Amino acid sequence: MGLTKTEAFSEDQNELASLAKALAHPARIAILQHLLKINACICGDLVDVLPLSQPTVSQHLKALKSVGLIKGCIEGTSVSYCIDAARWNLVRERFGTFFDTLVAEQDCSC
Amino acid sequence: MGLTKTEAFSEDQNELASLAKALAHPARIAILQHLLKINACICGDLVDVLPLSQPTVSQHLKALKSVGLIKGCIEGTSVSYCIDAARWNLVRERFGTFFDTLVAEQDCSC
DNA sequence: AAATTCTATCGTAATATTGCGATATTAAAA
DNA sequence: TTTTAATATCGCAATATTACGATAGAATTT
Numbered sequence A, B: 001m002g003l004t005k006t007e008a009f010s011e012d013q014n015e016l017a018s019l020a021k022a023l024a025h026p027a028r029i030a031i032l033q034h035l036l037k038i039n040a041c042i043c044g045d046l047v048d049v050l051p052l053s054q055p056t057v058s059q060h061l062k063a064l065k066s067v068g069l070i071k072g073c074i075e076g077t078s079v080s081y082c083i084d085a086a087r088w089n090l091v092r093e094r095f096g097t098f099f100d101t102l103v104a105e106q107d108c109s110c
Numbered sequence C: 001a002a003a004t005t006c007t008a009t010c011g012t013a014a015t016a017t018t019g020c021g022a023t024a025t026t027a028a029a030a
Numbered sequence D: 001t002t003t004t005a006a007t008a009t010c011g012c013a014a015t016a017t018t019a020c021g022a023t024a025g026a027a028t029t030t
Helices: A011-022 A026-038 A043-049 A054-066 A085-099 B011-022 B026-038 B043-049 B054-066 B085-099
Strands: A040-042 A070-075 A078-083 B040-042 B070-075 B078-083
Touching: A011 A054, A011 A085, A011 B011, A011 B026, A026 A040, A026 A043, A026 A054, A026 A070, A026 A078, A026 B011, A040 A043, A043 A054, A043 A078, A054 A070, A085 B085, B011 B054, B011 B085, B026 B040, B026 B043, B026 B054, B026 B070, B026 B078, B040 B043, B043 B054, B043 B078, B054 B070
Parallel strands: none
Antiparallel strands: A040 A078, A070 A078, B040 B078, B070 B078
């Protein structure tokens, strides 16, 4: 089918999965890394840095924005994008607690 | 197209993206949560727990196994799945250092 | 006002993912 | 050896994602 049975899973599970999905493309990782490095930049700068066209970069920015990891400030004709620090830290914790669920002894030796 | 330009991004970026992709489905999150809770179980148990058919669960298990987050031990006719603790901790660090890249002051107030 | 600049959206093509029935595979059990 | 049980794989259909050219929209510049 190709349709994820969203309604069959918990809100928690869907939320974490969709956060992961936002990170599930090298271009979006690259965008985030660039923003982390230079704090903020406009879409056009990302188009210069990435091996992708302007519409494609814009599409990836939209995906990151839709989960709240970045935000865009309109500055004249351009849009300055940057990390949303508050949301970023929430997401960091979300993944952190997920990964920290593993208890030390837990391991099937095989 | 629908084809990610993998070769145009760094190995690092592709690796992190593919780890995220493994987590980018609620069923796979649910599988990992279940394994975290009960340490190990066979595929059939997961089929009972999840709202998905056996082939679909098997497919999700394969995806998790391919990135190394879980491993399967053959036990007679069944396969006991569990978290690969060593790999798990590596992935935890991978995401951890990524998220920790954000410097405290960094934020565009808008 | 017209031209320019920058970004978003539309439309489309190609590939990927998801889900499941049917079936193959493998090992234990009868 | 035949049956049973458990899992993996195949094949297919439906939906999602990725990428980009063309174009629309919005604000600045000329």
